[in-house]
Amino acid sequence: MDLSKCFDMLDHELIIKAFRRRVTDGSILTLLSQFLQSGVMVDGQWQATRVGSPQGGVISPLIANVYLDAFDQEMKRRNHRIVRYADDILILCGSQAAAEHARRVATQLLEGDLRLKVNEQKTHLAHSDEGVKFLGVEIYTHYTRIQAKKLSSFKARVKQLTKRNRGRQLARIISELNAVLRGFGYYFRISNSSREFVKLMQWVRRRLRCIQLVHWKRPARLHRRLRQLGYKGKFKRIKMRSWRNAASPLASYAMPNAWFDEQGLFNLTKIKTGQLAPWC
Numbered sequence: 006m007d008l009s010k011c012f013d014m015l016d017h018e019l020i021i022k023a024f025r026r027r028v029t030d031g032s033i034l035t036l037l038s039q040f041l042q043s044g045v046m047v048d049g050q051w052q053a054t055r056v057g058s059p060q061g062g063v064i065s066p067l068i069a070n071v072y073l074d075a076f077d078q079e080m081k082r083r084n085h086r087i088v089r090y091a092d093d094i095l096i097l098c099g100s101q102a103a104a105e106h107a108r109r110v111a112t113q114l115l116e117g118d119l120r121l122k123v124n125e126q127k128t129h130l131a132h133s134d135e136g137v138k139f140l141g142v143e144i145y146t147h148y149t150r151i152q153a154k155k156l157s158s159f160k161a162r163v164k165q166l167t168k169r170n171r172g173r174q175l176a177r178i179i180s181e182l183n184a185v186l187r188g189f190g191y192y193f194r195i196s197n198s199s200r201e202f203v204k205l206m207q208w209v210r211r212r213l214r215c216i217q218l219v220h221w222k223r224p225a226r227l228h229r230r231l232r233q234l235g236y237k238g239k240f241k242r243i244k245m246r247s248w249r250n251a252a253s254p255l256a257s258y259a260m261p262n263a264w265f266d267e268q269g270l271f272n273l274t275k276i277k278t279g280q281l282a283p284w285c
Contacts (some may be wrong), residue, residue, distance in 0.1 A: 006111060007127035011092035012065050013057040015072050016120045017041050020058070023071050040064065066091060076114050083110065088139070095139050104130050142196050149196040149279075156201070159189050160208075167212040169219045169246065176268065178216065182209070183271040190273045202273035213270070214260050215251035230259045 008014075017038075024037060040062070044053050058065040069091055080087050085107050086097040096111060098104040108130070115121045131137045133146040141155045166182050186209070190202065221227055228240045236258055243250045250256060266272065 006094040006096065006108070006115075007124040008092040008094075008115065009122040009124040010057075011069060011121060012060050012062075014121050015058050015068065016056060019119065020068055020072055023075065027071075037068075041068075072119070076111070076119060079114055079118075080107075080111065085110070090140055093140060095137070101130065141193070151193050151196050151198050151201060155193070156205075159185070159205075163209060163212070167209075167216060169216055175213065175217055175220065179213070179265075179268055179270050183269070186271040186273060190271070190276045194276050194278050197279045199274070199278045202276065202278065206273050210260075210262065210265055210270075211251050213265065214256045215246075215248055217260060218245045218247075218251060218256060221245060227255065227259055231255065234258065 020041065021034060021038060024034060028034060041058060042054060043059075044051050058068045062068075073089065073092075077087065077089060080096070088095040088097070094111070096104070096107045098107050108128070112123050115123055133144060136143040136145050138144075138152060141152050143150050143152055162185055163182065166185065167178060171178070218227065221230075222245060224240075224242045224245060227243070227245070231240065241255065243253060243255065
């Protein structure tokens with residue numbers, strides 16, 4: 006299930022009521038009310054906000070979670086198994102009839118009691134044999150995998166950081182790249198993605214080899230590196246700016262996987278996949 010414009014439709018009265026169940030400090034409740042009624046700027050003009058919490062507001066995700074806690078507890082009371090992250094909701098059922106009933110119950114709670122709007126286009130029934138998409142992961146009956154669009158966006162980000170014409174030192178590129186690799190790897194380690202991580206690291210190293218070849222400029226510098234490593238084969242002259250040559254045996258010998266570990270490159274393949282984070 007998905008909610009339409011969830012943050013924009015949160016009812017202020019219900020928000021304060023939900024917080025009062027846990028918070029007794031009047032100054033905090035007053036501050037919360039001021040935040041909700043602070044208004045927004047539209048085309049340079051201030052407009053009052055009588056409903057909703059600002060998109061991107063520092064406490065808006067917290068407000069939404071407190072607001073929807075009533076939905077979580079009621080679904081739990083009715084013995085429905087749910088997973089919710091902000092306004093994305095997954096309800097687990099054993100049959101289609103049970104799923105249709107759970108959808109009706111959830112819609113009634115969300116649109117009736119909580120005055121929200123269910124997004125009918127994104128809300129649907131799905132069987133785990135066909136895959137259920139949730140928070141970037143496709144959940145199947147016996148395994149999970151990363152959604153294709155998430156892989157595409159990850160590769161697009163890596164390509165942006167590893168352009169051959171950026172003119173940055175390899176160490177700096179690796180430092181910027183590590184933040185992307187680490188975030189992607191630890192987020193998607195819950196999926197069965199070990200093989201995907203292996204393929205991604207092969208592709209990332211090839212892009213970095215391509216950058217290093219460009220930095221060396223001339224084949225003579227590559228040959229010098231090979232001689233330092235004790236390479237006894239023939240030294241072939243190659244085009245240093247070629248993407249194809251970044252996967253050549255000479256480039257791999259000069260810059261093996263262990264060399265990238267020495268440079269501090271974060272290695273996705275060392276992450277244990279198919280498991281929850283330790284705090285879950």
